[in-house]
Amino acid sequence: MARTVVLKEGSGSGAAPHGTVPEILQRIARRFPEAVAANSERGQITFAELDFRSNQLARLLVKRGVEVGAIVVLLTGRSIDTLIGMTAILKAGGVYMPLDLGQGLEAINSAILDARPALILTEQQALPIDGIEQRRLGDELNAARQESVEPLSLGLMPSLPAYVMFTSGSTGRPKGVVVPHRAIVRLVVDADFMTLSPATVMLHAAPLAFDASTLEIWGPLLNGGQVVIVEDAVLSVDRIAETLKRFSVNAAWFTAGLFHVMVDERPDALSGLTTLLAGGDVLSPAHVRRAMALLPDCAIVNGYGPTENTTFTCCYSVPRAGWGDGPVPIGFPISGTDVRILSDTLEPVPDGEDGQLCAGGSGLALGYLNRPELTAEKFVVDPWSDDPAARLYLTGDYVRRRSDGAIEFRGRRDRQVKVNxxxxxxxxxxxxxxxxxxxxxxxxxxxxxxxxxxxxxxxxxxxxxxxxxxxxxxxxxxxxxxxxxxxxxxxxxxxxxxxxxxxxxxxxxxxxxxxxxxxxxxGDAGYEEFSDVGVGSIVGEIWAALLGRAVDARSNLFDLGATSLQMIAAHERIQAATGLRFPVTDLFAHPSIAEFQACLDGASHRSLAIAGAARGRRQRRAMNAAYGAIDVRSHHA
Structure with missing residues (x-):
C-alpha cells in the first residue's frame, strides 16, 4: 500500500509567488488606476485612490510612532475606510490586528496587553485602556490628507508579519496567530482553488477578526478585482441577497452554516455566482448536492484550513459528477502548500488510514504572538523535508487519503469543536x-x-x-x-x-x-399556548421546526439553544410565511415569541425598527456568531 509523505495534487507545494502586499497592490494600482477596487452602499474607491490615500495615511502612522513590525489594533467594522487603514498599516511596515467589540472588554484588553500595540485605531469611542495611544480612524484619514501621496521606501520583506488574528485556546486564553506577507500572497496570487482576476467581484461580509476576510479582501485587490463590502453590523439573508444582486457579485465565501441557510432559504440569490466557497465546518452533503443542482454554472468549493496556515490549506472543487459516498472531501493542498498525513509519532500513514494532517509551505504562520513555548509545541521541524528550516503545523485534525487522492476530514481527538x-x-x-x-x-x-x-x-x-x-x-x-x-x-x-x-x-x-x-x-410540559392562529402561531411553528422541539411562547429562544444562524433562517421564513417585512434585528431585540408577537401587535413597524436599533451593540454581539463570519474569531476545518 502506498505511503503518504507529501501530497502534491495539482500545483500542490509548488513555489509560491514572491513580494509583499503593498508591492503587489502598487503594481495593480499602476495597471488599473481607474478600476473600482472596493464598493459599498456608501460609495466606492478606485485603485489609484486606494493607493495614494493609503500612502498618505502610512506616512502619518510613521509620524505617530508606527515602526516596522509594530502592531496597530483595528477596532473598526467593514468599510472602505478600514481597507485604507489596513493597507496603510502594511505600507508603514506595521502589523494590523483586528479585534471585535463583540469579544467582550476583558478579552479585548487581554489581547491588547498581549500585543503591546503602538496604536489603536477605533471607529467610535476610545476604550478604557491606559498607556496606549488611541485615535479615531476617520480623524486620522482626514489629517492624512496633508501628507505626501508618494509611497514610503522601507524595503519591506515578504517574511515580515502582516497581521495578527486571535483563536481560542485550551486554557481559556486566546492566542494570536502571526501571519507574514508571503502567506497572504501565497493564498491569493496565482491561486489554483478559484479564479481570481480583474473580473472578480467578491463579497466581503466576514468580520475582520476572522481570517476568511484575508481572502475576501486581498483576493480581489491583489488581482485587480473588486471587493463588495457589506457594512451592516447585523446581517440577514435579505441583506446578503440584495448585495449579491445589486453589485453583480460573482464570488462569495460562506461558513458551512450560512451556506446551508442560503441554500435552504434563498438559493435564487446565489444564481449570479460563478464561484461559491464554503467551509469553517463540515458541509452537509445534501446541501451541496442541492446547490449543485440549482447552480449549474457555479463552481462550489469546500475550503479547509486553520488560521495558522492562512485561511486555506486544502480545497475541493466539487465535481459535477459528485464525489461518491460519504462526506464531502476537503480535497487537495492549494498552491504553495505541503500536506503530510502522519501518525502521532510523525510517521507517514498508509493511504486510506487515519492520520493527523500536518501543514507546511509558504502559507505557514510565524507562530503565536509572545507564546514561544506554544509555538515550539505546535510548529515543529518537518522530519521529512530536505530543508532543515522547513516546519510543519500540527493541526490536530485527523484525515485520510481516499483512493482518488482526495483528503477526507475524519474529526479530532481532542476537545476542540467548531460552532458556526x-x-x-x-x-x-x-x-x-x-x-x-x-x-x-x-x-x-x-x-x-x-x-x-x-x-x-x-x-x-x-x-x-x-x-x-x-x-x-x-x-x-x-x-x-x-x-x-x-x-x-x-x-x-x-x-x-x-x-x-x-x-x-x-x-x-x-x-x-x-x-x-x-x-x-x-419537552412539551408547561408550555404556553398561542392565543390565536395569527403571526405568533406561525412564528411558533417555524421555531419548533428549527429547534426540533415544542417552543414555549414565553421562553428566550437563545436559552432554548437557538443560534444566530437560526435567527437568520427564522427571519427569512417568517417573512415568507406572513408577508411582513422587518429587519432581522427585531428578532434579536425581542427573543421570545410572545414578546415578538406583542411588539408586532402593539407597535408600528417603524417603532419596532427604532427599538431594535437602540440595541445595536447587543445585537451585533449576538450576530457575530452567525458568520463564523457573520462574525468569527478563527477559521478551521
Missing part, C-alpha cells in the same frame, strides 16, 4: 467557568442532537449557598467578558454533582445522555 465556523476549545470554556467565584465545578459538552444545529451545553455545580436564582445569568455575563460569543453555552443546567466514570473522570457522555432524555421527556 469558529474554533472553540471546550476545555477552555470549562476552565473559564471553573474560575467563576460562585461555581465549585463545571463541565462542558457539545450537543448535536438537533440535526445540523450544534450547541454548547454547560453543567454547573454551584458553591454551597450560591445557588441563587440569578446564578446562571451572572455566570454567563462574566463569561461573555472573557470569551467570544460563539463559545458561550446556549444551554445551562444546574447540578448537585458531576458524575464520574470508572476512571474517576467527569462522565460527560452520561451528562449529555441524561440531558437529551430529560428534554425529550419534558
Amino acid at each position: 465556523g469558529v474554533r472553540i476549545e471546550l476545555d477552555g470554556v470549562e476552565q473559564a467557568l471553573r474560575q467563576d467565584p460562585v461555581l465549585a465545578d463545571a463541565a462542558v459538552v457539545l450537543s448535536s442532537d438537533r440535526g445540523d444545529v450544534k450547541r454548547i451545553v454547560a453543567f454547573l455545580k454551584p458553591r454551597s449557598g450560591d445557588a441563587g436564582g440569578d446564578l446562571e445569568a451572572g455566570v454567563i455575563r462574566r463569561l461573555k467578558d472573557q470569551l467570544p460569543v460563539q463559545a458561550i453555552p446556549s444551554t445551562i443546567r444546574i447540578v448537585d454533582e458531576l458524575p464520574l466514570n470508572k476512571n474517576g473522570k467527569i462522565d460527560r457522555t452520561k451528562l449529555l445522555k441524561d440531558l437529551i432524555e430529560a428534554e425529550q421527556l419534558h
